[in-house]
Amino acid sequence: MNERQKLVQAINQETGLDIDKIDELIEIPPQPTLGDYAFPCFVLAKTLRKAPAAIAAELAVKLGRQLTDFERVESVGGYLNFFISRSSFITSTIMDVRARGAKFGSAEAPTADPVIIEYSSPNIAKPFHVGHAFTTILGHSLARIYKHLGYNVVRMNHLGDYGTQFGKLIVAYEMWGDETALQAEPIKELLRIYVKFHTEAEKDPELEVQARERFRRLEAGEAAEEALWTRFRDLSLKEFSEVYERLGVSFDNYNGESFYSNQIPAVVDLLTEKGLLESSEGAQVVRLDEFNLPPCIILKSDGTTIYASRDIAAVLYRYQQWHFAKNIYVVGTPQALHFRQVFAVLKKAGFDFADDCVHVGFGLVRFADRKLSTRSGDVIYLQDLLQEAVDKTHEVIRANAAARSLDLTEEKMSEIAEKVGIGAVTYTFLKNSRERDIVFSYEEMLDFEGDSAPYVLYTYARGRSILRKAAAEPGYSIEVSEAALLRLDTDEEFAIAKLIESFPQSVVKAAQTYEPFMVVRQITQLARAFNKFYHNEPVLSTADPELRQARLALVDAVCDVLYIGMELAGINPVEQM
Numbered sequence: 001m002n003e004r005q006k007l008v009q010a011i012n013q014e015t016g017l018d019i020d021k022i023d024e025l026i027e028i029p030p031q032p033t034l035g036d037y038a039f040p041c042f043v044l045a046k047t048l049r050k051a052p053a054a055i056a057a058e059l060a061v062k063l064g065r066q067l068t069d070f071e072r073v074e075s076v077g078g079y080l081n082f083f084i085s086r087s088s089f090i091t092s093t094i095m096d097v098r099a100r101g102a103k104f105g106s107a108e109a110p111t112a113d114p115v116i117i118e119y120s121s122p123n124i125a126k127p128f129h130v131g132h133a134f135t136t137i138l139g140h141s142l143a144r145i146y147k148h149l150g151y152n153v154v155r156m157n158h159l160g161d162y163g164t165q166f167g168k169l170i171v172a173y174e175m176w177g178d179e180t181a182l183q184a185e186p187i188k189e190l191l192r193i194y195v196k197f198h199t200e201a202e203k204d205p206e207l208e209v210q211a212r213e214r215f216r217r218l219e220a221g222e223a224a225e226e227a228l229w230t231r232f233r234d235l236s237l238k239e240f241s242e243v244y245e246r247l248g249v250s251f252d253n254y255n256g257e258s259f260y261s262n263q264i265p266a267v268v269d270l271l272t273e274k275g276l277l278e279s280s281e282g283a284q285v286v287r288l289d290e291f292n293l294p295p296c297i298i299l300k301s302d303g304t305t306i307y308a309s310r311d312i313a314a315v316l317y318r319y320q321q322w323h324f325a326k327n328i329y330v331v332g333t334p335q336a337l338h339f340r341q342v343f344a345v346l347k348k349a350g351f352d353f354a355d356d357c358v359h360v361g362f363g364l365v366r367f368a369d370r371k372l373s374t375r376s377g378d379v380i381y382l383q384d385l386l387q388e389a390v391d392k393t394h395e396v397i398r399a400n401a402a403a404r405s406l407d408l409t410e411e412k413m414s415e416i417a418e419k420v421g422i423g424a425v426t427y428t429f430l431k432n433s434r435e436r437d438i439v440f441s442y443e444e445m446l447d448f449e450g451d452s453a454p455y456v457l458y459t460y461a462r463g464r465s466i467l468r469k470a471a472a473e474p475g476y477s478i479e480v481s482e483a484a485l486l487r488l489d490t491d492e493e494f495a496i497a498k499l500i501e502s503f504p505q506s507v508v509k510a511a512q513t514y515e516p517f518m519v520v521r522q523i524t525q526l527a528r529a530f531n532k533f534y535h536n537e538p539v540l541s542t543a544d545p546e547l548r549q550a551r552l553a554l555v556d557a558v559c560d561v562l563y564i565g566m567e568l569a570g571i572n573p574v575e576q577m
């Protein structure tokens with residue numbers, strides 16, 4: 001048990017307050033003079049019928065007696081301030097990391113509740129642009145965070161593979177499709193003929209009629225149309241997979257919009273049975289006045305289904321299939337209204353799981369300095385962004401290697417550049433609260449001293465290199481005694497231990513608020529604390545063997561936590577750079 005857990009347990013014993021509630025109420029005071037933890041006693045005033053200050057004063061004495069390895073407990077106003085003993089805090093923190101290993105920061109008793117996380121969801125035959133990168137990276141990290149906390153995560157890619165545009169693509173492909181181009185760069189070719197369709201249709205409206213007819217045939221399951229659609233879908237997916245592979249992202253399920261299209265009649269029946277469908281200007285809608293929302297269109301006037309009805313069918317399917325405890329949509333903020341409407345329709349239809357559906361929105365992506373090389377128009381392809389980041393990282397690594405006369409082969413450098421460059425992009429998406437717009441700047445992204453992936457990766461690699469050197473000594477053992485660990489008590493060591501100890505809370509908070517930046521920020525701070533420690537205190541050259549061993553154990557714990565944090569963010573650690 002670490003100090004915080006001991007504290008929670010002691011407060012629970014003295015007050016009978018719920019453990020989770022206590023954990024939530026515990027604060028980290030802004031100034032060290034107010035202790036290492038604080039607990040506000042105001043919640044107890046009602047039940048105990050006493051003033052918070054009096055409660056705090058009484059509890060300070062009782063808890064002071066009970067918490068033997070704390071330095072002292074004080075009361076100030078209605079607050080309890082706890083002062084921990086540095087060395088025992090550092091010791092129990094390191095022992096905790098060593099005991100739990102890769103599971104550090106995960107739930108000790110996992111719930112295994114099913115959680116659906118839908119992310120990425122690009123559109124077939126359309127470029128995978130930087131906005132899709134945001135949902136992909138954010139969702140991937142959330143999936144890992146939830147998994148780490150013990151949930152049974154289902155990662156879904158709700159592909160945009162349905163709609164009238166497929167009728168247009170079929171017509172366009174038959175008229176102007178270039179087979180070789182389609183094989184080589186499918187999305188580029190599909191985009192070309194799609195754009196051509198629109199310019200041509202302006203001159204010849206007959207094309208639109210043909211497209212509608214082809215879409216109708218596709219919906220009816222006609223072989224020729226279905227074959228083409230399947231091809232477009234497969235080719236697009238192949239191209240998306242290259243991006244996913246590069247990012248290290250994967251999915252458990254690729255049910256796209258088309259998968260749900262034949263479930264719409266059941267949705268319509270259900271809404272009709274419940275008396276929720278109304279005609280409005282020829283369309284079938286569900287009114288949502290009581291939610292202060294515009295009506296949700298279920299069927300258009302021509303009887304075709306829309307995006308929202310496919311989403312409603314999808315939720316029903318997901319619930320039936322997985323009985324989710326949570327159904328999370330990582331989709332840009334501009335779609336907030338759409339999701340509010342979908343959830344409101346479900347609520348109105350009496351499905352309680354509507355309350356377990358969450359839309360996790362995010363901001364826009366902008367570019368600060370230069371114009372990024374784009375292949376067509378002003379969409380920025382993710383592949384181009386990744387490649388540019390990797391190339392620039394390669395330059396930096398080559399320069400660093402030359403400056404420090406490191407012996408790195410060209411091949412090794414490429415391998416490191418790939419991981420660091422991709423990590424740098426990932427980090428940029430996750431470093432701030434997700435609702436904030438992202439401004440890309442290579443200077444910031446690749447700043448080895450700033451808040452960046454290279455900074456964290458470099459710190460990790462440095463820690464690992466210290467440990468490698470120690471391990472290469474004859475007779476080295478990673479064992480460390482408690483007595484040795486108790487020798488750690490400097491400001492720098494204490495700062496590191498505090499950040500490690502609060503890491504599990506940041507993982508939980510990141511999950512609760514759908515904000516992976518909380519984990520990213522925590523490991524960045526840990527990297528900073530580590531570099532300060534390493535700058536001020538010797539590790540390998542510590543003369544006293546016991547203290548040296550303890551410091552190595554601290555380095556080891558830092559590396560473990562940085563590793564877990566990077567994994568949760570979807571950043572691939574490198575052992576050397």
Ligand code: ARG
Nearest residue numbers: 121122123158159160311331
């Ligand atoms: N394919 C859509 C797009 O690229 C996003 C889909 C979001 N998910 C959903 N269930 N509606 O904009």
